[in-house]
Amino acid sequence: MHELSIVASLFEILEEKAKEQKAKKIISVKLKVGALSGVIPEFLETAFDIYKKDTIAAESTLKIEEVPLKIRCQRCDTEIVKDDFVFICEKCDSRELETLSGTELLLEKIELEV
Numbered sequence: 001m002h003e004l005s006i007v008a009s010l011f012e013i014l015e016e017k018a019k020e021q022k023a024k025k026i027i028s029v030k031l032k033v034g035a036l037s038g039v040i041p042e043f044l045e046t047a048f049d050i051y052k053k054d055t056i057a058a059e060s061t062l063k064i065e066e067v068p069l070k071i072r073c074q075r076c077d078t079e080i081v082k083d084d085f086v087f088i089c090e091k092c093d094s095r096e097l098e099t100l101s102g103t104e105l106l107l108e109k110i111e112l113e114v
C-alpha cells in the first residue's frame, strides 16, 4: 500500500513540527489530496489510524480535502472540472490541456496543543 509510505513521511513532518512548537499533542491534521495524486483518501485514513498509535498524534483526527481535477484548454481557454480522466476538451476536442489542480498532495494545516 502506497499510502503507508506517505503516512510514514507525514509523521516525520508532524513530529518535527510538534517539536518545533513544543506541542504536547497533535489535535488534527488536514491534507489536500488531488484526484490525480494517485492516493486513495480511504486508504490514507486507514494508514493514518494505524500509524498514529503511540505517537504524539494518537488522538488526532485526519481531515482530507479532496481536490478535483481541473484543466484548461490551451486552444480555446476553457476551464473544465473533470470527473472522468478523459483528456479531451469538451468544447473544441483539443488534447492540448494544462492541468490546473488535482495532482497535489499537500499538508494544509496542523492543529497542535501546546
Ligand SMILES: [Zn+2]
Pocket: 073, 074, 075, 076, 077, 078, 089, 090, 091, 092, 093, 094
Ligand atoms: Zn478547447
